[in-house]
Amino acid sequence: MKKQKDPHPPRWAQRLLAWYCKPELLEDLEGDLNEYFRRNLKNKSIARARIIYVIDVLKFFRLYTIRKPEFINLLIHFIMLVSYIKTSGRNIVRNKLFSSINIVGLSISMSVGLIMISMLWDLFSYDRFHENHDRIYRIISKYQFLDHKDNSFMATTSLKAAKAIKEEFSGIEDVAIFGWAFNGDVSYNDKTIPLSGFWANEAVFKVFSFELLQGNPATALKQPFAIVLTEKSAKKMFGDVDALGKTINLKDKQYTITGIVKDVPTFSHIKFDMLTSLSTREVLEKNNKHEMAWNNIWSTWAYVLMPPRADLNTFQQELNKLSEREDKTIKHTHIQLALQPLTNIMAGENLNNQIGTTIGSTVVWILGSLSFIVILSACFNYTNLSIARSLRRSREVGIRKSIGALKSHVVSQFIVESVFISLLALLVAFGLFLVIRPHFISLESSLQMLKLQLTPALVLLFILFAIMVGVLAGLFPALFFSRINAVQVLKNLGSVPVLKGLTLRKVLIVFQYSLSIIAITATLIIYKQYKHFISFDLGFSTANILNISLKDNKAELLIKELSELPEVKGISQSLLVTSVGNYWGVHMKNPNNPTDSAGVYYNSVDENYLPLHNHELIAGNNFTANTQDSIETEVIVNQHVLKRFNIAEQNPAKAIGEVVKVDGKDLRIIGVIKNFEYGKVNNNSGKEVIIRYLKEKPRHLNVKILSADWPATYAELEAIWKKIDPVHPFEAKFYDDQIEEAFNGLKAAMKLGGFLAVLVICIASVGLLGMVIFTTETRLKEISIRKVMGASERGLLYLLSKSFLTLLLIAASIALPLIYFFFQQVLFPEIANHAPLNLSELFVGVIAVLLLALVIIGTQTFKVARTNPAEILKSE
Amino acid sequence: MKGSNLGEFEELVLLTVAALVNDAYSVGICDELTKYTGREVKLGVVHAVLNRLEDKGLVKSSLGEATNVRGGKRKRYYTVTNAGKASLLKAKEVRDQLWSLIPDFGFKAI
Numbered sequence: 001m002k003k004q005k006d007p008h009p010p011r012w013a014q015r016l017l018a019w020y021c022k023p024e025l026l027e028d029l030e031g032d033l034n035e036y037f038r039r040n041l042k043n044k045s046i047a048r049a050r051i052i053y054v055i056d057v058l059k060f061f062r063l064y065t066i067r068k069p070e071f072i073n074l075l076i077h078f079i080m081l082v083s084y085i086k087t088s089g090r091n092i093v094r095n096k097l098f099s100s101i102n103i104v105g106l107s108i109s110m111s112v113g114l115i116m117i118s119m120l121w122d123l124f125s126y127d128r129f130h131e132n133h134d135r136i137y138r139i140i141s142k143y144q145f146l147d148h149k150d151n152s153f154m155a156t157t158s159l160k161a162a163k164a165i166k167e168e169f170s171g172i173e174d175v176a177i178f179g180w181a182f183n184g185d186v187s188y189n190d191k192t193i194p195l196s197g198f199w200a201n202e203a204v205f206k207v208f209s210f211e212l213l214q215g216n217p218a219t220a221l222k223q224p225f226a227i228v229l230t231e232k233s234a235k236k237m238f239g240d241v242d243a244l245g246k247t248i249n250l251k252d253k254q255y256t257i258t259g260i261v262k263d264v265p266t267f268s269h270i271k272f273d274m275l276t277s278l279s280t281r282e283v284l285e286k287n288n289k290h291e292m293a294w295n296n297i298w299s300t301w302a303y304v305l306m307p308p309r310a311d312l313n314t315f316q317q318e319l320n321k322l323s324e325r326e327d328k329t330i331k332h333t334h335i336q337l338a339l340q341p342l343t344n345i346m347a348g349e350n351l352n353n354q355i356g357t358t359i360g361s362t363v364v365w366i367l368g369s370l371s372f373i374v375i376l377s378a379c380f381n382y383t384n385l386s387i388a389r390s391l392r393r394s395r396e397v398g399i400r401k402s403i404g405a406l407k408s409h410v411v412s413q414f415i416v417e418s419v420f421i422s423l424l425a426l427l428v429a430f431g432l433f434l435v436i437r438p439h440f441i442s443l444e445s446s447l448q449m450l451k452l453q454l455t456p457a458l459v460l461l462f463i464l465f466a467i468m469v470g471v472l473a474g475l476f477p478a479l480f481f482s483r484i485n486a487v488q489v490l491k492n493l494g495s496v497p498v499l500k501g502l503t504l505r506k507v508l509i510v511f512q513y514s515l516s517i518i519a520i521t522a523t524l525i526i527y528k529q530y531k532h533f534i535s536f537d538l539g540f541s542t543a544n545i546l547n548i549s550l551k552d553n554k555a556e557l558l559i560k561e562l563s564e565l566p567e568v569k570g571i572s573q574s575l576l577v578t579s580v581g582n583y584w585g586v587h588m589k590n591p592n593n594p595t596d597s598a599g600v601y602y603n604s605v606d607e608n609y610l611p612l613h614n615h616e617l618i619a620g621n622n623f624t625a626n627t628q629d630s631i632e633t634e635v636i637v638n639q640h641v642l643k644r645f646n647i648a649e650q651n652p653a654k655a656i657g658e659v660v661k662v663d664g665k666d667l668r669i670i671g672v673i674k675n676f677e678y679g680k681v682n683n684n685s686g687k688e689v690i691i692r693y694l695k696e697k698p699r700h701l702n703v704k705i706l707s708a709d710w711p712a713t714y715a716e717l718e719a720i721w722k723k724i725d726p727v728h729p730f731e732a733k734f735y736d737d738q739i740e741e742a743f744n745g746l747k748a749a750m751k752l753g754g755f756l757a758v759l760v761i762c763i764a765s766v767g768l769l770g771m772v773i774f775t776t777e778t779r780l781k782e783i784s785i786r787k788v789m790g791a792s793e794r795g796l797l798y799l800l801s802k803s804f805l806t807l808l809l810i811a812a813s814i815a816l817p818l819i820y821f822f823f824q825q826v827l828f829p830e831i832a833n834h835a836p837l838n839l840s841e842l843f844v845g846v847i848a849v850l851l852l853a854l855v856i857i858g859t860q861t862f863k864v865a866r867t868n869p870a871e872i873l874k875s876e
Numbered sequence: 877m878k879g880s881n882l883g884e885f886e887e888l889v890l891l892t893v894a895a896l897v898n899d900a901y902s903v904g905i906c907d908e909l910t911k912y913t914g915r916e917v918k919l920g921v922v923h924a925v926l927n928r929l930e931d932k933g934l935v936k937s938s939l940g941e942a943t944n945v946r947g948g949k950r951k952r953y954y955t956v957t958n959a960g961k962a963s964l965l966k967a968k969e970v971r972d973q974l975w976s977l978i979p980d981f982g983f984k985a986i
Contacts, residue, residue, distance in 0.1 A: 008947075025927075027939070031949030032902050032919060038945055059920045064927050 007046045009037050009053040017057045022067050029060060077412055088417040092424075098389060102382055102421055105766035107428035108759055109378035110469060112371040114433040115440055117461055118452040119367070123359060126267045126346035130209040132305055135173075136342040137312075139165065139302040139319075140351060143295070144334040153338060155301065155351040156180075160292050161337060162302035164322055166203070171315065173305040176200070176207035178355060180299040182276045185727055188237055188248045192727040195233050197274035198355075199281055205261075207305040208270075214244045215259025226277040228259040233273040255280075266451060269345050270301075271356050294326040295333050301355050303342065312339060357449055370756070377512065377763050379473040382418065384505060385770035386477035397481045398489035410482040418474025419467050426466035436755075443748045506807060509771060512764035513811035513849065514818075519757035521819050521845035525837065526750045529682075532835035534740050538579050539676025541614035542735035544569075547577050548701040548717075549731040553724055555698050561720045567707040572608035573698035577735070580742040581680040588690070589661040590645045600641060600662075600688040601678050604695065610636070610673065612704055619652035620671030623693050635660065635667040636691040639675045644688050662690065677833075680742055684832040702735075761849060768804070769856050776800055776864040784869035793865045800861035801854075808853055812846050882967055888913065889925045890964055893935055894956045901940070901951040902926060926954060934960035 014030070021029060033056055040049035092099040127133055139161065140153040159179065166175035179199030185192050204210065205217035212220060213231060220228050227248065234243040234257075246257050255276065264271050285291040306315070319337040327334050340348065350360035386393075397410055405413075437452050550558070559571050576582045583601055590596035607623040609615075623634060637660075639652070648654035652672035659666050679686030707713040714732075721730040733741075740747075776783075783796060791799075820842065828834050882890065892908050893900040902923055909917045929935045940951040956964070 027949050028902070028952040029923070031946035031951060032923070034947035034949060035903050035945055036919065056919065059918075060923070062920070062924060064924065 007041060007049075009034065010050050013054045013057045017060065020061060020066050022065060025065055029065070033057065033060075073406070073408070076409070080409060080413070081416065084413045084416040085420060087413070088420040091417065092421065095389070098385060099421065101766050101769060102385060103425045103428060105378050105381050105763055106422055106425035106469065106473070107432060108762050109371075109374045110422070110425055110429035110466065111432035111436060112374050112759065113465060113469070114429055114462055115436060115452070116367060116371040117465055118433075118454075118458055119450055120347075120364070121458055121461065122267070122450045122452060123347040123364065124343075127269055127342050129265050129267065130342065132207065132209070133342050135306045135308065135310070136207060137304045137306060137339040138342060138345060139304060140338050140340050141297045142336040142338070143297060144336070146332045152349065153336075153340075153351055154297065154353045155340075155345075155355065156298055156353040157300055157302050157337060158294055158297045158335070159300045160294050160296070160326065161322065161335075162300055163292075164326075165302065165304065165319075168322075169315075169318055171307065171310065173307055174203040174206050176204040176303040176305070177278055178204070178270065178301040178303075179278055179281060180301075180355075182274065184250050186237065186248050186250050186274070188246065191237065193233070193236055194727060195229075195273040197272035197276065198270075199278045200228075200275040201278040203305075204275065207303055210264065211262040213260045213262055214242075217259070220259035221275060221277040222279065223256075223258070224277060224280045224283045225253065225255045226258040226280075227255040228261050228275045229257060230261050230263050230273055232263050234260050253284075266449075269354075269356050269358060293330070295330045295335060297335060298353060304339070315339065357445075359447070359449070374759055374763070375469060377760075377767075379469060380508065381763060381767040381770060382421075382473035383476045384508075384767060384774075386414075386418070386474070387480055387774075389774075390477075390480065393481065394484050394489050397484050398486045401484070401486035402490065407482040410484075411478040414478035414481055415471055415474045418477070419470030422466045422470030422473060423463070425469075426462060429466075430462070439751065439755075443751060505771060509764070509768060509804075509807050510811045510814070512760065512767055513808055513853070514815040516757065516761045516764045516849050517812055517815035517846050518819055519753060519760050520849060521815070521842060522823075523750060523753035523757050524841050524845050525819075525823055526746060526753060528841055529831075529835055530743055530746045530750055533681045533743055533746070533833075534736075536677070536681045536833060538681070538739075539615070539674055542579075542739065544705055545613070545735040546703045546705050546717075546732050547735055547738060548703060548721075550697075550699055550701060551725065551728045551731070552697070555701060557724055558701060558720070561724065562701070562703060562717070565713070565716060565720075567705050567713050567716075568703055569706050570608060570612045570704040572612045572702045573606040573694055574609055574700050574702055575604040575694065575696070575698060577700055577702075577738060578603055579677050579680065580738045581683070583679055583686060586663050586690075588641075588645075588663075588688075591658060591660050592646060596645070598644060598688070600644075600690050601686050602662075602690045602692050603678075604692045604698075606694050606698070609702065610691070612702060615676065616674040618672045618674055620656040620669070622671060626693055632665055632693060632695055633668060634670045634693060635662060636671040636673055637669055638673050638689045638691075640687040641690060642672065662692075667692075681833050682743075682831045703732075761852065765852060765856055768853055769860070772804060772857050772860045775803075776860055780864065780867070780872050783864060784867070784872040787869040788873070793862075796865040797858070797861050800864065801857045804853070804857050808850055812850070816842060816846065882963055885921070886925055886929060887964070887967055889922060890929060890934060890956065890960055893926075893929075893954045894961075894964065898953070898955075900954045905954075929960070930954075932959075933957060934963060 017030065017033070018026060033053060036056065037049055037053050040052055044052075130136060138155065139157045140155055141157045141161070142153045143150045159177070162175060162177045165172070166177070177200065181196065182199050183194075183196040185194050187193075200221055202219065202221040204221060205212055212228070215228065220226065227250075229237070229243060237243065237248070238246070243257050243260060247254050248257065249255075261275070281291070290296055304315075306312075316339065319339075323335055323337055340351075345354075346358055347364055348358075348361055350358070350362055400410060400413075441447050441450060441452065548558075555573050559573075562568050563571060576584060584603065585599045586602050587597055588600045590598070605623075607625050610617070610622050617636075618639070620636070623636070637647075637655075639650075642648070642650045642652065642655055645660070647658050647660070647669070655669055655672055658669050660669060661667075673691065675687070676689070677686075678689045703717075705713060717732060718730045721732075779800070783791075783800075786796065786799075820837070823837055828837070888909060889905060892905050892912075896904060896908060902919065905926070906917050906919050906922045909922070926935065926937075930937060934957060935954045936957050937952045937954050940953050942948050942950045
């Protein structure tokens with residue numbers, strides 16, 4: 001007994017020693033270390049003695065002490081591999097139910113993993129095509145005015161800083177500078193196409209590997225009014241004619257084409273149709289003092305090419321010195337500069353003012369951790385199911401062991417089996433991947449820059465991933481089976497320690513089911529809100545109205561042409577399309593209290609707009625037809641405006657004729673309209689709205705169309721558009737579709753939630769099934785005896801299902817309050833006009849999940865409850 | 877294998893094994909060496925050297941009885957083989973011969 005109390009060396013270190021040490025040396029070494037440990041105990045603390053023990057164990061890890069891998073053993077492993085695969089195959093076929101559950105569970109979660117892997121693969125292949133990609137750094141800046149410091153860096157910097165670095169800094173190779181933005185309609189002779197691009201200096205072709213097909217990379221962007229087109233835009237413009245040296249017209253300026261660059265690869269974070277020499281700006285913006293200001297950090301991107309093995313710290317110090325010097329030129333301002341590696345831009349920190357769309361690390365982390373949870377959950381199910389089946393398999397292991405299989409052989413057998421299953425699952429997952437891929441890419445606009453295209457390397461990565469999942473899933477069962485004692489198992493099956501860890505499994509089931517209920521209920525709620533928002537009564541009519549984006553064209557011409565079509569029932573003009581999240585604000589003074597003023601939102605329309613959209617006039621009149629260049633004198637307001645400024649005691653009829661000051665102009669109220677949703681339905685802002693008469697160019701035509709054959713009508717409309725504007729594409733959308741689009745974010749959340757819900761429910765069901773089968777099988781004998789003693793089938797069914805029902809109820813009682821609290825207390829107060837939360841939505845999801853679970857439990861327990869007790873008791 | 881030539885530390889360990897006669901096991905050798913050389917001798921080093929000496933055939937080992945101090949593990953006792961004796965003698969001989977070449981060295985040093 002006394003020995004028990006003695007402090008002992010750390011067990012794990014002892015195990016480590018036993019693991020690596022040659023068996024013939026082990027006893028000797030262990031003895032020596034124990035002796036030393038005892039000796040250290042006398043004059044040192046226990047902790048110290050233990051540390052010394054561990055260090056000694058590690059020190060003994062030498063060439064002569066480590067166990068050599070036995071060749072014969074390896075050979076056996078290799079020979080047995082075929083046998084393992086064969087037995088795995090047989091096991092899969094023998095247990096079709098189990099295997100298909102496993103394969104389905106794994107493949108669903110693996111498909112998410114595949115999406116993740118290909119996404120990461122795409123993200124990390126961004127910008128790698130540049131030869132010097134590991135030496136290019138972007139200059140990023142952080143703005144501070146007095147104490148107002150921005151939280152994060154911006155991707156842009158000032159032109160001043162960019163030029164200073166290029167001209168003054170030593171120890172750099174070059175600086176490529178891009179300026180925002182050089183867009184517009186480019187024309188040659190009578191052909192015009194819209195192109196977009198950047199201002200860029202001549203170093204762009206040196207720093208980056210954009211290949212110049214024609215022209216001299218060193219000088220192409222040197223002279224003012226030089227322009228470089230991509231191959232594609234040159235082809236669009238000139239067809240097969242050589243474009244080099246031609247002069248094109250853009251915004252009334254002449255530019256000479258000095259180069260043709262190969263089209264920008266998809267995996268470039270900088271995308272353009274054309275580049276124009278930065279020196280042009282020096283000519284155009286000669287009198288703009290702001291151009292070279294130190295704090296004009298919003299529209300220039302600078303990329304530094306460093307020499308190989310450059311010292312970034314010294315460079316950073318030089319940057320700091322530059323800031324210190326230039327901060328003095330602008331009062332109260334500090335601009336901090338830093339470097340960001342090129343390859344870090346696509347998947348790195350989410351900076352503002354990016355040159356193009358980036359995905360950023362947040363999205364990667366969220367999606368990554370979601371898929372990790374899903375995969376882990378599926379692996380755990382595999383483990384759970386395998387161990388649940390251990391009653392059947394342990395006899396096999398017992399026989400294997402008694403005819404000479406080592407622990408390691410059993411381990412590798414089970415791992416081979418799980419890898420086999422996960423490779424089968426990979427096939428299914430791959431199919432799922434192909435199905436999910438387009439949906440995933442269309443989920444969110446920023447994801448559209450991914451291709452998720454298959455390459456041999458990616459396929460190889462998939463296979464590696466499947467093997468990894470297989471090993472992960474099979475490791476625990478393999479270790480479990482390898483520990484089985486052959487003698488005990490063959491003598492008495494009941495001795496298999498399957499009952500361990502039962503609580504953990506119960507907790508897991510509760511967790512999985514809570515997650516399932518949360519996912520499905522949240523999806524249902526979001527679905528209801530989405531439907532609610534897109535069919536919301538906005539206070540005006542949107543039916544059959546087609547909004548055509550005018551793109552700087554003259555409205556009169558188009559109106560004249562369009563009104564000749566019989567399908568067109570009415571046309572109005574407007575500044576913006578309301579209720580889809582557009583806001584134009586203006587200042588309005590309170591006529592009762594000159595010191596009070598507030599921002600109101602507005603839309604400028606013509607006289608046809610209000611009747612066309614069925615806006616309800618409560619008092620007063622609509623605008624009368626008016627010329628656009630006459631002075632603005634009239635305004636129509638909504639009820640909220642009357643309320644906000646307390647005009648005429650909020651009496652609409654009396655408010656007519658009151659004069660309000662808007663944007664410095666005195667405007668007479670000629671009408672009051674009913675309140676309507678100006679911004680987005682789910683948004684609280686945009687209550688006070690005034691309608692002004694259109695004095696500027698309208699941006700949209702609102703065309704009411706009644707057509708029996710919509711595609712034909714659309715073609716007619718497009719033909720008319722092409723006649724008037726051959727350059728820009730025809731952009732027309734039905735108002736209802738635009739409103740639906742405005743809620744695309746919600747739709748994406750719904751899709752993602754739905755997908756996740758299906759996923760979690762599948763995985764949870766698989767887990768539950770495994771658990772049910774496991775418990776019923778272990779209780780076969782008990783049930784048989786109960787039956788013999790006269791238990792009814794119904795009673796048995798209840799007995800077997802009771803514990804699971806309790807688990808499910810616990811899961812529901814955790815999930816429902818969470819969901820309710822989240823939506824009712826956290827989310828809904830932020831959202832205007834939301835649909836109320838009904839108990840029905842809350843319970844539909846729960847009931848669906850519970851029913852599914854009941855079917856799973858019922859079928860299994862029913863099978864067991866109906867077995868003939870004599871059969872089971874006979875075989876014991 | 878470097879042949880039967882002994883390194884300095886190998887020679888010391890071998891001598892200690894010989895000196896301890898029937899009580900030469902790793903920890904004992906370690907203690908003895910520490911006592912006589914005055915330098916701290918690490919167990920790991922002694923182990924490695926004993927292992928090498930056994931490989932060279934200069935010592936042989938056998939397991940003794942288990943003791944409580946060693947947590948129930950048996951000691952491995954080492955004894956010097958004939959080859960070991962021969963190489964010790966040879967080393968001593970070489971040294972003696974060299975010593976004899978130096979006249980009055982001992983007196984000068986003092």
